[in-house]
Amino acid sequence: MTRILVVDDEPSLVRTLSINLRARGYDVEHAFDGRTALQSVVDSVPDLIVLDLGLPDIDGVEVIRRVRAASEVPIIVLSARHDSDDKVEALDEGADDYVTKPFGMDELLARVRSSVRRAASDAAHAATVRTPDFTLDFVERRATRGGSVVRLTPTEWQLLERLAATPGRLVPQADLLRAVWGPGYEREAHYLRVYAAGIRRKLEPAPGHPRYLLTEPGQGYRLRV
Incomplete structure (x- = not known):
């Protein structure tokens, strides 16, 4: 059941x-403030977030920013703010849609259905990564290279899943560390170096000259497929 x-x-x-x-x-859960919402996302990422910008503690745009640091869950913004700058800022930070209050329930429900369908389609496309050298099946957590099964650790899978969610795009070090190890690990860049080296040994044809798992020194990593 889709959880909102x-x-x-x-x-x-x-x-x-x-x-x-x-x-x-x-299936619906609710939160009346930003901190509760963020904790709910940490406990179990929902399939969709419907988010008001005018929250009593943390501004909704900041909630979007923090959610996007660790998840690509679709976010539909609700707001009484009519200023186009607010809309642009929310969308720039990663919101998927923006609905101005007051709104018609039928319109909002149509946007919910659209976001859920789009997310399901994106997930289906990202479920398997195929390259000339290896294949990653994220549903079965099965990796193969040259017809042989490659054993990846749970942490290696988590890193690859986060990178595969935005193929070719740079994912900042802090975002990767927070997504895999949790808040408080944003400065532990050596974790990424160790695990990236392990993934390259298992998947890259020439680990010393990686073709797929690329490092941008001091910035982050990207998965080129």
């Missing part, structure tokens, strides 16, 4: 959204 996290400090709106979403078969 509704984040808004208006109890009546949260109640209305929850009733309408549950009536359409969604």
